[in-house]
Amino acid sequence: MEMSSQTRNSTPLPPSCKLSPVCRTHGVSLSSTKVPQVSEVRVQLEMHALWQQFDQLSTEMIVTKAGRRMFPTFQVKISGMDPSSEYVLVMDFIPVDDKRYRYAFHSSSWLVAGRADVAAPSRMHFHPDSPARGAQWMKQTVSFDTLKLTNNLLDDNGHMILNSMHRYQPRFHVVYVDPAPDSHLNANRNFCSFFFPETQFMAVTAYQNHRITQLKIASNPFAKGFRTTDTQDWLVVTYNSSPE
Template sequence: MTYPPHSGNFRVLWMQCLRRTCLYFKLFFAVIELYFFLISADREAPAHTLLFAPTCDMTQRMLVPPPVHSEAAKLHRDEVKMELENSALWKQFSSQGTEMIITKKGRRMFPGLRLKLSGLNPSFRYILLLDIVPVDNSRYRFQGGGWQAVGAAEARLPDRAFIHPDSPATGAHWQSRTISFHYAKLTNNTLDTQGHVCPRVHVIEARDMLRWGGGQHTFVFPETQFITVTAYQNSKVPLCFI
């Protein structure tokens, strides 16, 4: 039996359908939140703002990680440190004006990044990311024996991030070895030739990838700045390889 669109029975059925649809959405988001809560329930969680708002008060009480009241835990998060192991080699290149060759297929960095991490929670899992960002908005040209800014750089495509292949791994894993981004390659698909850029390394708690804010640490080393080129312009740079 069908009901006219303006009849009372039609409105009742429409309201029932709407309530049922809302209930399904609430259950859907509750299941998602419960899943991410369960996979991180084996360790103490810092205070976060959820990417999706809690679907109801009950969901909020059950699924939102409790706030951290331990001052020691807060202090621990501020002690994350990263060291550039081969800083001396980078400074040797930097003294001459580091240049990195980029190609369409991609070319590995030299010097590479060799890093040591400390201050991580041994039982937490972390993801390490590498991206390359401009140092400034200028375009450079090699003239007079050095690199000179000659105008504004062209618009850039969104930067790509290279995820370290060991990610995600525990803090104990990252702190027990030298971290290398040897397999990361520089391409001219997103990097401008003769652009002044610098690598950044991000350390992110694995669960924070789906939350706003949280335990993210970004590290930049001034000596790792370089100019992207298709062929070496400064004759002194190749001598640093010897």
């Protein structure tokens, strides 16, 4: 179900969602001030083992002018929603720190190269099925496979704008669509935010660590055409994470 601009305008994301503390992550409740429709929501990261493999190598995600999809794709399983209530699901990306980085090939490590560039415009990515009832969200894996990353500051396609050579933390927000006419009075209580540290990544225009390239090719079904028995070829391949 496509989410129209009229629907989005009628169910705005609370402004404080961008700065909110995490409500629950890895099943640990950190807040008891939320409405019942979100207070028991739990989120489980899918492909957790794969995310950990990438995290051990310092995950890199390609950003392009046209926009590039993430791999691994951010996917979650949700429980604890009110089946009959409607929810909007949203993602955003926040800088991990105020640093800009460079990759040192001789030591295969990331080094601080200076202060962060001017922050890119902050955006939210609404899951295209939003809004939907809790029963629908909970019956299957929720995938943000249409989300794309770009370094084009003038992007008008709704892609997430990130600075290359900066580290980011994806965040996931569950927003209860409160039908009450005075719902704005409970805006701070109608959403819950989640993050998973193992999904942090460095935004890059080209992969820096060849082991990241190898792991992406080995684990991404869209990259099977690049696979070869000669691992040396992996170091120079131009990698496409998924169809544009």
